Amino acid sequence: MDYHTGIVGGLIAGVLARIIMLRLDYRQYPTYPHDVITHIALGFIASLIGAVFIPALMLKEYTAVTFLAVAAEQFRNVRNMERETLSKLEENEIVPRGIDYVEGIARTFEARNYLTIFTALVVSGFIVWLGWIYATAVFVLILIIVCYLKTGKVVGDIAEVVLEQLYFDGPFLKISDIYLMNVGYPPDREKILAEGMGVLIKPKNDNGRAILHNLGQRQAIVHTAAALLGTKREVGEPEFTPLARKNIDTGEIGLFILPLEKDFECLRKVIERTPVLESASRKPLDSKAGRIAAD
Secondary structure (H helix, E strand, O other), X not given: OOHHHHHHHHHHHHHHHHHXXXXXXXXXXXXXXHHHHHHHHHHHHHXXXXXXXXXXXXXXXXXHHHHHHXXXXXXXXXXXXXXXXXXXXXXXXXXXXXXHHHHHHHHHHHHHHHHHHHHHHHHHHHXXXXXXXXXXXXXXXXHHHHHHHHHOOEHHHHEEEEEOOEEEEOOEEEEOOEEEEEOOOHHHHHHHHHHOEEEXXXXXXXXXXXXXXXXXXXXXXXXXXXXXXXXXXXXXXXXXXXXXXXXXXXXXXXXXXXXOOOOHHHHHHHHHOOEOOHHHOOOHHHOHHHHHHHO
16 A cells, blocks of 8 residues: 555645634734744644554554644643733733633634644545545545534624614713713713714524623624724723623623724624634523523
8 A cells, every 4th residue: 555645645635724724814813924834834743643643553553643642732732822822912902802712712723733633634544545536525525524613603693783872871871771881071972972883782592692691702792893893992091992781681782882994784794703602602592491491
């Protein structure tokens, strides 16, 4: 058997899969060039480990299992590296991502290295046993699965976003009877009413309400809106801070932002496409008690 061909094919497949899994988007990570290089290099290492695994076992080099164990430990360190890096960046964010969002990104990078190993391992095995044609087919199938997993659930799947008017009840800024904050300076109130935007995020069911109850999920929504539409908040100006507060009776979320671009359709799409965080994911309706409580 031509093990070298299997190793090379698995290596190429793994690296390609890792490049496809890199998302260079509004989150500004890992759009920094050096971080892209770091993750591609780690993807190369992960691909090499996966690609040599099947040939090593067939040659009865059982120490190859040890390499997988070592790799798992190293990629756990990748999660720690991502968490530490993003936590440092949080200190200078006008609207921070929040701990939950940071942890979710860190977990994602760790998991994608494991997917890279899996891709290289499977493609390498198919090349060795069945040839290039079957290996190419399974590689395409893996890419489809990876792209599906990469997408994940978004806020638009669990809630409806509607425009709502901001108003003041004395000094209290409100949206649909949801208290947001106290704004005492009259010119700031005028600016908020003239340039601010408010939306209601209405959960579609009790699962959505449980997810939106999570503070980390709300902070992720606020951060995403501020990152894409901009915010007029400045250091030392808490009155212009984007906020998301909950109606304790209905579970609806009232969101306020003073954006650089006042466009409701853009804001709606931004919120709807915000990912649902793993740490916020709740499914009370999947339990018998949750279904009874929802009746």
